[in-house]
Amino acid sequence: MAMRLRFAPSPTGALHIGGARTALYNWLLARGPEAGQLVLRIEDTDRERSTAENIEQILEALRWLELDWDEGPIFQSQQAPRHHEALLELLQSGRAYRSSATADDVREWKARHGAERGFRGRAEAHGAVRLRVPDEGVTSFEDVIRGPVSFRNWHLDDPVIARADGSVLYNFAVAIDDLDAAITHVVRGEDHLSNTPKQLLVFEALGAQAPIYAHLPLLHGPDGRKLSKRHGAASVQELRDQGYLAEAVRNYIALLGWGHGDETILSTDELRRLFRLEAVSRSPAVFDERKLRWMNGRYLRALAASELAQRLEAFTGRQGLAAGAAIAHDKIQTLADFWPLAGFLYDGPADDPAARERVLGAEGAGPLLAEVRDALATAEPFDAAHLEPALRAIVERHGVKPKEVFQPLRVAIAGTTVSPGIFESVEVLGRDRTLERVEAALAR
């Protein structure tokens, strides 16, 4: 029997890294050696938070990550008739009952029977619908990642599964939707571990077979707290906007809670082949953007020059970046690093007064730079291979350190002290623009 998986985000905002990892793991399983289907379900029963923009954000994030699905998106809100039908079934069979008990009533019950004793209500003519939990026995399951997990029924409250107006609540809707979609494996975050017994009880009350569960460890920020906006690039869109490559992001987040021996760089195809739910760790992981940066650099450098140029053009919205891309290739870690490093090749020099003062204001920079200008004016052909010996000859002639010749030239053309290789940069800039900028530097 093929695996049927689902990814079921609630559209309360952008897709965060934790959600992206959950989506990735489900996708990896559905596209792995065993193959299966992936159902996308939008849990939008909370109509106020589930806006069209939020839903679009999630779809956009999944598309950018290149994670596709086979069925859906199914909107939980549109399953209301079916939810209602199941609710009626439980009400009629006596597995659920109406109760007007409030939170205060529950508190009072706990005060009387002990905090560890689950709340039990009394059937009434109206009110919210609660699922009847037996007093005896345990509700347990074999979590693929955590092993046996069990809850004593005695401790469990009779959970509210529908409001007084008949609209169903999350834990009930999830169970019905998973059942209807014939989901075989529920792979989701650990924050749902405590919800599982409630959902299991719904399956049981309906006489249906529950899926297999796997609860992923949560992701934390560097401060050990649950990951949120305050931890920098926490959403998929932010990662994209900061110049990370989708394939690098997939590789990195796959490694948050899972590993394969000593391997660190794993292509998406390798991930699909090697990923195993049983090997997912049980403890929470901390998202470390520095490692993502390093990994992104690895992926960037592995790109063909033409491919890198295309990605940079898409990212910056500028055209004709091939030459700059070629000489900046080994020096950038994200697509966003390109423009600060090589933008001077396309726009004017950067504005870095401190660099100009320090490098061009120094004694002796003038005469050397004048010689550089003369060498540049006569170099033929005007390419890196011929520029290098011509400029190094000046270094030789004066017995100075190479940087004393190259840094003033760099600041003159780039406006700052950091750039791709100086000979390559000059070649790409071209003779006219280079001489123009060197003259401007000499004239100041």
Place this chain on the structure above:
RNA sequence: GCCGCUAUCGUCUAGGGGACUAGGACGCCGCCCUCUCACGGCGGAAACCGGGGUUCGAAUCCCCGUAGCGGUACCA
């Protein structure tokens, strides 16, 4: 409070009773390369939460403690 989950370098992890002098990766430090910044190469520092058991032997199994996290809504 109650219910539940978790615990190896700063971080991600390998490890599943003897192969552990605890391995790899990021980061950090040093050296090399070098026109800047990177890239790359070489080397280094850096961890089994604590206490009891079980066992000839425990990072690995059990118990207790501690800490962190999650849940505890007529939210999802």
